[in-house]
Amino acid sequence: MLRFLVRRTVAGAAMLLVISTLAFTLLYLTGADIARNLLGDNASQEAVDLRAAQLGLDRPLGERYLDWLSGAVRGDLGTSWFGGSSVVDLLASRLGVTLSLVVLSTLLSAVVATVVGVWAAVRRGWVDRVVQVFSMAGAAVPNYLVALGLVLVFAIDLAWFAPTGYTRPEVSVGAWLASIALPVAALTVGCIAGTAQQVRSAMIDALRQDYVRTLRSRGLPERSVVYRHVLRNAAGPGLSVLALQFVGLLGGAVVIEQMFAVPGLGALSVASTRQGDIPVIMGVVVVIAVIVILVNLLIDLAQGWLDPKARTA
Amino acid sequence: MRRRMLAFAAAAAVLLTAACGGGDEAATGGETTGSTASLVLGQTDIPASFDVLGYASGTKTQYFTAVYDTLLRQDGSGAIVPGLATDWAYDDTRTVLTLTLREGVTFTDGVALDADAVVANIEHFRGSSTPDLSNAAYIDTVSAVDATTVEITLTEPDPMMLTWLTQPLGYMSSPESWENEDVATNPVGSGPYVLDTEATVVGSTYVFTKNPDYWDDSLQLFDTLTMNYYADQSALLNALQGGQVDAAPFNQFSALEQVEAAGYESNVSRLDWEGLMLLDRDGALDPALADVRVRQAINHAIAKDSILSAILLDHGTATSQIFGPSTDGYDESLDGYYTYDPDKAKALLAEAGYADGLELTMPSTSVIDQALLTSIQQQLADVGITVSYTDVGTNFISDLMGAKYGSSWMRLASSSDWQTATFALTPDALFNSFRTQRPEVDALLETVQKGTEEEAAAAAQELNRYVVEEAWFAPFYFVDNVYVSKPTLDVTPAADMVVPYLYLIQPAA
Numbered sequence: 002m003l004r005f006l007v008r009r010t011v012a013g014a015a016m017l018l019v020i021s022t023l024a025f026t027l028l029y030l031t032g033a034d035i036a037r038n039l040l041g042d043n044a045s046q047e048a049v050d051l052r053a054a055q056l057g058l059d060r061p062l063g064e065r066y067l068d069w070l071s072g073a074v075r076g077d078l079g080t081s082w083f084g085g086s087s088v089v090d091l092l093a094s095r096l097g098v099t100l101s102l103v104v105l106s107t108l109l110s111a112v113v114a115t116v117v118g119v120w121a122a123v124r125r126g127w128v129d130r131v132v133q134v135f136s137m138a139g140a141a142v143p144n145y146l147v148a149l150g151l152v153l154v155f156a157i158d159l160a161w162f163a164p165t166g167y168t169r170p171e172v173s174v175g176a177w178l179a180s181i182a183l184p185v186a187a188l189t190v191g192c193i194a195g196t197a198q199q200v201r202s203a204m205i206d207a208l209r210q211d212y213v214r215t216l217r218s219r220g221l222p223e224r225s226v227v228y229r230h231v232l233r234n235a236a237g238p239g240l241s242v243l244a245l246q247f248v249g250l251l252g253g254a255v256v257i258e259q260m261f262a263v264p265g266l267g268a269l270s271v272a273s274t275r276q277g278d279i280p281v282i283m284g285v286v287v288v289i290a291v292i293v294i295l296v297n298l299l300i301d302l303a304q305g306w307l308d309p310k311a312r313t314a
Numbered sequence: 315m316r317r318r319m320l321a322f323a324a325a326a327a328v329l330l331t332a333a334c335g336g337g338d339e340a341a342t343g344g345e346t347t348g349s350t351a352s353l354v355l356g357q358t359d360i361p362a363s364f365d366v367l368g369y370a371s372g373t374k375t376q377y378f379t380a381v382y383d384t385l386l387r388q389d390g391s392g393a394i395v396p397g398l399a400t401d402w403a404y405d406d407t408r409t410v411l412t413l414t415l416r417e418g419v420t421f422t423d424g425v426a427l428d429a430d431a432v433v434a435n436i437e438h439f440r441g442s443s444t445p446d447l448s449n450a451a452y453i454d455t456v457s458a459v460d461a462t463t464v465e466i467t468l469t470e471p472d473p474m475m476l477t478w479l480t481q482p483l484g485y486m487s488s489p490e491s492w493e494n495e496d497v498a499t500n501p502v503g504s505g506p507y508v509l510d511t512e513a514t515v516v517g518s519t520y521v522f523t524k525n526p527d528y529w530d531d532s533l534q535l536f537d538t539l540t541m542n543y544y545a546d547q548s549a550l551l552n553a554l555q556g557g558q559v560d561a562a563p564f565n566q567f568s569a570l571e572q573v574e575a576a577g578y579e580s581n582v583s584r585l586d587w588e589g590l591m592l593l594d595r596d597g598a599l600d601p602a603l604a605d606v607r608v609r610q611a612i613n614h615a616i617a618k619d620s621i622l623s624a625i626l627l628d629h630g631t632a633t634s635q636i637f638g639p640s641t642d643g644y645d646e647s648l649d650g651y652y653t654y655d656p657d658k659a660k661a662l663l664a665e666a667g668y669a670d671g672l673e674l675t676m677p678s679t680s681v682i683d684q685a686l687l688t689s690i691q692q693q694l695a696d697v698g699i700t701v702s703y704t705d706v707g708t709n710f711i712s713d714l715m716g717a718k719y720g721s722s723w724m725r726l727a728s729s730s731d732w733q734t735a736t737f738a739l740t741p742d743a744l745f746n747s748f749r750t751q752r753p754e755v756d757a758l759l760e761t762v763q764k765g766t767e768e769e770a771a772a773a774a775q776e777l778n779r780y781v782v783e784e785a786w787f788a789p790f791y792f793v794d795n796v797y798v799s800k801p802t803l804d805v806t807p808a809a810d811m812v813v814p815y816l817y818l819i820q821p822a823a
Contacts, residue, residue: 034708034709034712037711037712038708040443040445041370041445044445044446044447044448045447045448045451047447047448048443048444048445048447048448049443051442051443051447052367052443055443083362083363083368085363085365085367085497085498085499086496086498086499086516091516091517094515094516149548152552152556156552156556157552157555157556160556163556163558164549164552164553164555164556164558165542165544165549165552165553165556165558166519166542166553166558167515167518167519259545259546259549260546260548260549260552261549262518262542262543262544262545262546262549262553264515264517264518264519268517268518268545269517271545272360272517272545275545276362277708
């Protein structure tokens with residue numbers, strides 16, 4: 002197990018290095034006139050040249066990347082070109098928001114999708130068909146449309162929730178929950194749909210296995226067969242798809258955070274992209290990459306725990 | 315900034331002061347009874363930074379003027395009125411500007427806002443790479459004559475100088491705050507409000523509280539001030555429909571009715587012109603554009619009214635001029651100078667030797683309304699001008715300024731004569747990229763820059779007429795600039811600013 006962990010960690014670090022090199026190169030080689038874009042249409046050439054020099058844009062790309070990298074390994078991702086605050090601070094203030102959306106949404110999806118998926122697989126018949134139809138629909142509708150619908154109904158017509166904004170949990174837990182209810186719901190719908198499908202088919206596969214017949218023939222209660230044995234075997238594919246969904250949710254959060262004006266990483270990445278704030282964009286890329294790598298690592302560990310055979314794979 | 319300062323009863327007195335261009339406005343002391351406890355403003359932009367590198371006006375004005383006083387202000391109609399400077403005067407050559415400062419003002423960190431602080435601020439601005447650095451281009455020296463007198467010496471007259479002092483060049487922050495690590499996020503000014511850094515989420519929500527020592531009650535009509543940034547148009551629309559903001563800029567014309575149905579009022583001003591810039595007037599790149607008849611033909615080929623209906627849903631005013639309605643150079647009769655007349659356009663093209671048509675390449679980018687570009691293409695094709703677009707992405711502005719295209723779509727501010735001139739007409743103007751120069755234009759520009767107010771106004775009118783007749787541009791219309799507000803507020807649109815200055819937003823009487 003330890004060896005597995007070490008191997009995965011080294012692979013993750015290598016992946017991170019490749020991603021950051023690529024991102025850095027692509028961001029700086031867009032051919033755009035970076036200083037001009039930072040200062041806007043009305044700025045004089047004098048101001049533009051001065052800013053370019055201040056930002057070190059006249060230095061070779063490789064040199065700048067090595068500077069960035071040596072800072073990054075020491076936990077310093079530079080300073081935002083706008084605002085001048087440290088990128089690490091900016092990311093820290095936004096990360097919690099996005100993670101609360103994505104983690105809540107994933108947990109909610111996991112619970113609901115398992116219940117629904119198991120139910121469909123065990124009962125089959127009309128229950129299964131209804132679940133299938135809803136899953137298809139849920140996966141097909143883009144989450145911004147779901148968000149729009151939720152806002153129209155629950156925020157504007159019924160006025161149960163505020164249509165935009167975010168309250169920090171330190172201020173009031175109740176207000177925090179109210180402020181993320183709609184964004185989480187909008188994110189969760191598609192996630193449940195995809196995961197439930199996967200749980201359902203994994204359950205159906207598992208239920209067909211010989212050992213199920215054996216267990217049943219021994220007179221084990223059906224509840225125990227389904228939940229203790231079959232579900233454990235079916236959990237592997239469910240977890241994998243949940244991990245994929247989690248990564249997808251990070252992407253979905255970009256749109257959803259914009260729509261609900263929630264100050265998370267997604268909103269930060271859009272704002273900094275629009276402004277051309279490359280140090281911040283790099284920071285977002287690194288953080289997202291780290292999260293994705295970590296999630297995959299955790300899922301692998303969980304798979305190993307569920308199924309010892311996976312450890313040797 | 316432009317402040318129609320007025321508050322309630324004192325409005326008349328203040329407007330008088332404003333008209334005299336001097337005097338002391340401390341007389342305003344507006345009663346704040348009936349003030350709303352809080353004001354929540356929707357924003358479509360965020361301040362890049364509260365330090366000098368991020369200083370900005372336009373869509374970011376409200377953030378900065380909440381925390382920074384400006385040396386001068388403007389009333390809603392564009393007239394200059396006192397700010398930190400109670401008095402100002404030029405010498406005869408219009409190159410030495412003397413400002414008299416209000417006494418006893420301090421920054422919120424206790425540092426005195428005296429002549430030395432003003433000099434330091436202007437020098438700080440000049441030594442930085444602020445986007446508005448060119449506003450200080452004509453400044454030669456700045457000096458403190460005594461504790462309350464500052465003298466700004468210019469290399470040549472700058473008709474915009476007083477206006478610049480109502481904008482970033484006039485923002486005053488505590489010199490002692492510049493070395494602070496959090497200078498970008500924790501502004502130390504002397505303005506009506508103080509940024510509450512605890513409650514603020516940079517890039518999202520900005521919360522302000524009253525500056526307890528502020529000297530001008532008319533600027534502190536609300537106990538708290540919140541500014542929420544909406545990066546996404548539909549988020550802003552939702553926030554408005556949910557009644558979450560009291561006022562906001564809203565230029566999504568297709569959804570304006572929804573917002574009005576939710577109980578908001580529209581306050582409209584006209585600031586920008588939109589249309590084509592026919593830059594290559596000497597034919598360096600597109601020889602055809604050197605012929606005035608070709609440029610006039612382009613003006614006649616565009617069906618302004620139909621574009622106005624289709625693209626802006628009639629939220630604009632058709633025009634043939636680039637001098638905005640609030641400028642001295644504006645001449646209402648020029649709005650209808652070129653009318654839609656494809657036959658005349660074809661005849662002009664034939665006269666110029668292009669009976670078989672001609673081809674133009676224009677830059678395009680995704681931020682431009684693609685339907686508008688298609689309309690332009692179609693209407694010019696109808697008279698025999700083939701337009702092909704090259705997508706230049708984020709290089710749109712640099713390519714234009716680099717004279718890579720002889721003509722292009724553009725939307726430009728046109729809120730003062732000299733600004734219009736330095737944006738688009740002077741030989742070194744940003745958007746006079748092919749450096750068109752004509753002796754008669756030079757003479758008029760000289761008067762606009764150096765003449766008395768009356769002479770400058772007359773010259774601006776003449777200049778405007780010349781540019782229209784010579785078809786240096788093919789303007790389509792002035793675009794309505796809409797600011798929506800709840801009926802609990804009285805909002806006066808600013809004549810030269812895309813969002814109203816803070817003091818133009820008041821509790822309804």
